[in-house]
Amino acid sequence: MLLVLLGVLAGPVRAGAVFSATTLQLPGATLQQVHGEIVPAAGGGLRVRIDADRLDLPAMGWRRVPLHLDGVLQRDPEHRWLLAGALQLKSAPGSAMSDATVDLQVDVAANTLLLDVRQGVAQATVAVPLDQPTHxxxxxxxxxxxxxxxxxxxxxxxxxxxxxxxxxxxxxxxxxxxxxxxxxxxxxxxxxxxxxxxxxxxxxxxxxxxxxxxxxxxxxxxxxxxxxxxxxxxxxxxxxxxxxxxxxxxxxxxxxxxxxxxxxxxxxxxxxxxxxxxxxxxxxxxxxxxxxxxxxxPAAYDRYGKAWLAAMGLHDMTIRGDLDATLDLRQDGLHAFKFDTDGLDLADGDGRFAVQRLKGGFDWIRSGSRPPTDLDWQSLSVYKLVNGPVRSRWQSDDGTLNLQKPVSMGLLGGQVRLSQLAWAPAAAQGQQLNASLAVTGVDMAAFSRTMGWPAFPGTLGGAITGLSVSDDRIALNGGLSVSVFGGFVDVTGLSLQQPFGDNPVLAGDIALRQLDLGAITSVFDFGSITGPLDGHVNGLRLVNWQPVAFDAQLLADQGGRISQRAVNNLTSVGGGGIAAGLQGAVLKLFKTFGYKRIGLNCRLQGSLCHMSGLEPNSGGYTIVEGSGLPHLEVIGHESDVDWPTLVRRLKAAVAGGGPEVR
Structure with missing residues (x-):
C-alpha cells in the first residue's frame, strides 16, 4: 500500500484524473489490476480512491492481497501532502489492516514520507525517506x-x-x-x-x-x-x-x-x-x-521437566537438590553425556522408585575413554523394596560405561550383589545393557509385608546371569528361587516392559516344587490341606500388575488330609459339588477326609479362565479324588469362569467368610 501511494504521488496530481495499470512494478512489490481516481472533495482537497486486485510483497510474505484506499488529499501551508482516509486489505496474512484508518504525510522538502495506520488499539507508524523507499x-x-x-x-x-x-x-x-x-x-x-x-x-x-x-x-x-x-x-x-x-x-x-x-x-x-x-x-x-x-x-522440574518426564510415564515427581550436566545428541544418536550432583533426592508420585542422597555422577563418551567417576546413594527403593547405601565407581571406555568393582546392597535382611554391569547407551537394540547379580537371604516374611501380602516364612535367593535392556524392555537371564513352605518356587524367563510407564508388562514362568500344603493353607486361611504340592504357572503375563494370561497347573498327588472347610472352598472355586452320594448331613460328621489326589488347572485368556482338573468326569472334571472312608470326590462343573468372578471366590475363601457359590 505504501509503495502504491509513493508511485501515485510521485507524479503530478490533477483533479478529475483517472488512472489504471495492468501491472505496476515498484521496489520490492508488484501490483496488478490497479485502478484509481482523484476527484474534488466536498469541503476542499481531493478525494483519492485506489484499488488493486492483487498486491504481492514477497519479503513480507504477502501474496494476492486485494487493496482498497479511500481518502482525502490536501496540501498544507508548508507544502506537505496530507492524506487521511480508510484502508482495507483483504486476505492479508493475519487479517492485517482489514478495516484501518490511515494518515499519510509526504514532505518533499524533508525527503520524508510518514504513514500512520490505526485499527482499534493497534497503531503502526512508518517513516520512509523518499529517495530510499526500501528503507x-x-x-x-x-x-x-x-x-x-x-x-x-x-x-x-x-x-x-x-x-x-x-x-x-x-x-x-x-x-x-x-x-x-x-x-x-x-x-x-x-x-x-x-x-x-x-x-x-x-x-x-x-x-x-x-x-x-x-x-x-x-x-x-x-x-x-x-x-x-x-x-x-x-x-x-x-x-x-x-x-x-x-x-x-x-x-x-x-x-x-x-x-x-x-x-x-x-x-x-x-x-x-x-x-x-x-x-x-x-x-x-x-x-x-x-x-x-x-x-x-524442585523449580526446574515444575517449570521445565514435568511434561517431559510425564511423557516417559513418570508423574508427580518429587525432586530436591542440584544437578550439573552436559549432553551431545546428534542425528545418528547419543555421542556423550555427563552429570554430577552434590546431593539429589527424587521419587515418582506412584511410589515405583525413589533415591535419597544421590551424589556423584557419570561421564560417558561414544569413542575413547573418560576418567572414572563415583556414584553413591543412601537408599534406593524400587516398588517398595528398599535397598541400603551404595558406593560405586564407573568408567567409560569405547562407548561402554562399566561398573569397576562389584557392589552390594542390603535388602530385607538379605543382600543384592551386583557383580557386573556394562551400559552402552549408543549400542543397537538389545545390546545396550548387560549385568549379572545375585540375591541371597531375603526374608520372605518381610517381603510379604512390604508387598501387602499375607506374611509367610522363607527366604528368597537366586542369580541373574544376564540382564539386558532394549528400549523400554528389561529381560533377565537366569532365575530366582524362593525357599518357602518347605519347598521351592522357581521364577525364570522374567521380562519387564515399560517398568515406569503407566501400564508396565511383566512376563515369566513359575515352577512350584514340593510345597507344604499344610503351611500354605494355614497362612492363607483356606482350610487345612496336608501333603506336598507341585505345579507351574507358565506364560504368566501381568499388565499394570494385573494378570491377563497364564497357564497354571496345581497338583498334589502324594495323598494327605483335607478339612471340611477346604472341601467347601475347592467346591466353590470349581463351581461344583460333592459326588459319590456323600450328602451334606454326612459331610458335617467329619472334620477331615483322606484324599489320593488334588488337581486344579486354569488357563487364563483375557478375562476368561478355562478350568480343568485331574481328569474329565461326567458333566465336569475331578478336583479331589478321595481315599478311604468316607470316600470323597469333588467335581467341578464350570469349565469357563469369568476371571473377576474367580478372584472374588478366592478372596472370599481365604477371608474366612465362607465361599461364594454363585
Whole structure:
C-alpha cells in the first residue's frame, strides 16, 4: 500500500484524473489490476480512491492481497501532502489492516514520507525517506502479532495464534529478502508449528532482535527477557515463571527447518543453559548439544521437566537438590553425556522408585575413554523394596560405561550383589545393557509385608546371569528361587516392559516344587490341606500388575488330609459339588477326609479362565479324588469362569467368610 501511494504521488496530481495499470512494478512489490481516481472533495482537497486486485510483497510474505484506499488529499501551508482516509486489505496474512484508518504525510522538502495506520488499539507508524523507499523506520503499538504472520511465514513453517507486540525497528527491503532489527515487547504471544512440536502460548517479554533473509536461509538473532507463558521446543515443555527469564539465541531457519546455533537460557532459581539444537521440517529434534546445564530442583522440574518426564510415564515427581550436566545428541544418536550432583533426592508420585542422597555422577563418551567417576546413594527403593547405601565407581571406555568393582546392597535382611554391569547407551537394540547379580537371604516374611501380602516364612535367593535392556524392555537371564513352605518356587524367563510407564508388562514362568500344603493353607486361611504340592504357572503375563494370561497347573498327588472347610472352598472355586452320594448331613460328621489326589488347572485368556482338573468326569472334571472312608470326590462343573468372578471366590475363601457359590 505504501509503495502504491509513493508511485501515485510521485507524479503530478490533477483533479478529475483517472488512472489504471495492468501491472505496476515498484521496489520490492508488484501490483496488478490497479485502478484509481482523484476527484474534488466536498469541503476542499481531493478525494483519492485506489484499488488493486492483487498486491504481492514477497519479503513480507504477502501474496494476492486485494487493496482498497479511500481518502482525502490536501496540501498544507508548508507544502506537505496530507492524506487521511480508510484502508482495507483483504486476505492479508493475519487479517492485517482489514478495516484501518490511515494518515499519510509526504514532505518533499524533508525527503520524508510518514504513514500512520490505526485499527482499534493497534497503531503502526512508518517513516520512509523518499529517495530510499526500501528503507523504513517503524514503530508498532499494541499490534496484533497475527498481522506479522506473513513475515513469520517467510522464516518458519508456523503461524501466529495470538498476542500483541510493541516494537521500534528499522526495515530494509532487499532483492532478495529483507533485513530488520530493533527492540520489542510482547504480551500473550502465541505461535504454533504445522507439526505442533514447536509452539508458544501466553508469552510475555521484551528484548532486541535482528533478522536477515538476504542470503537465502533466514538468520535470526534474539536477546530477550521472558516473563510467564508456555513454550514447547520438541520434547521440552517450559512453563515459564512470572519473574524474568533470560533467553538469547542465534538461529537459522530454512524451508521449515530450524537450527539454533547458540542458545542461552537463564532462570535464576531453576535453570542455566548454554548449547545448541536443531529441528527438521517436521519439528522433530535432530540434534541437541548442551555445553552447560545447571538445574535447581524442585523449580526446574515444575517449570521445565514435568511434561517431559510425564511423557516417559513418570508423574508427580518429587525432586530436591542440584544437578550439573552436559549432553551431545546428534542425528545418528547419543555421542556423550555427563552429570554430577552434590546431593539429589527424587521419587515418582506412584511410589515405583525413589533415591535419597544421590551424589556423584557419570561421564560417558561414544569413542575413547573418560576418567572414572563415583556414584553413591543412601537408599534406593524400587516398588517398595528398599535397598541400603551404595558406593560405586564407573568408567567409560569405547562407548561402554562399566561398573569397576562389584557392589552390594542390603535388602530385607538379605543382600543384592551386583557383580557386573556394562551400559552402552549408543549400542543397537538389545545390546545396550548387560549385568549379572545375585540375591541371597531375603526374608520372605518381610517381603510379604512390604508387598501387602499375607506374611509367610522363607527366604528368597537366586542369580541373574544376564540382564539386558532394549528400549523400554528389561529381560533377565537366569532365575530366582524362593525357599518357602518347605519347598521351592522357581521364577525364570522374567521380562519387564515399560517398568515406569503407566501400564508396565511383566512376563515369566513359575515352577512350584514340593510345597507344604499344610503351611500354605494355614497362612492363607483356606482350610487345612496336608501333603506336598507341585505345579507351574507358565506364560504368566501381568499388565499394570494385573494378570491377563497364564497357564497354571496345581497338583498334589502324594495323598494327605483335607478339612471340611477346604472341601467347601475347592467346591466353590470349581463351581461344583460333592459326588459319590456323600450328602451334606454326612459331610458335617467329619472334620477331615483322606484324599489320593488334588488337581486344579486354569488357563487364563483375557478375562476368561478355562478350568480343568485331574481328569474329565461326567458333566465336569475331578478336583479331589478321595481315599478311604468316607470316600470323597469333588467335581467341578464350570469349565469357563469369568476371571473377576474367580478372584472374588478366592478372596472370599481365604477371608474366612465362607465361599461364594454363585
Amino acid at each position: 523504513a523506520q517503524i514503530q508498532l503499538k499494541k499490534l496484533p502479532f497475527g498481522w506479522l504472520q506473513g513475515l513469520l511465514g517467510t522464516v518458519w513453517a508456523g503461524k501466529a495464534t495470538g498476542g500483541r507486540i510493541d516494537a521500534l525497528m528499522a526495515l530494509d527491503l532487499r532483492d532478495p529478502g529483507l533485513q530488520a532489527s530493533g527492540q520489542f515487547s510482547v504480551s500473550s504471544l502465541g505461535v504454533d508449528s504445522t507439526s505442533g512440536k514447536l509452539a508458544a502460548q501466553g508469552l510475555g517479554g521484551s528484548g532486541r532482535f535482528s533478522l536477515d533473509t538476504t542470503q537465502g536461509p533466514a538468520k535470526i538473532n534474539l536477546e530477550s527477557t521472558l516473563r510467564g507463558g508456555e513454550l514447547l521446543l520438541g520434547p521440552v515443555y517450559a512453563n515459564l515463571p512470572a519473574h524474568a527469564v533470560q533467553l538469547s539465541m542465534d538461529a537459522v531457519a530454512d524451508a521449515g527447518r530450524l537450527a539454533i546455533d547458540r542458545l542461552r537460557v537463564g532462570d535464576p532459581d531453576a535453570l542455566a543453559l548454554n548449547g545448541a539444537m536443531a529441528f527438521d521440517a517436521k519439528g522433530d529434534l535432530q540434534s541437541l548439544n548442551l555445553s552447560r546445564l545447571e538445574l535447581g530442583f
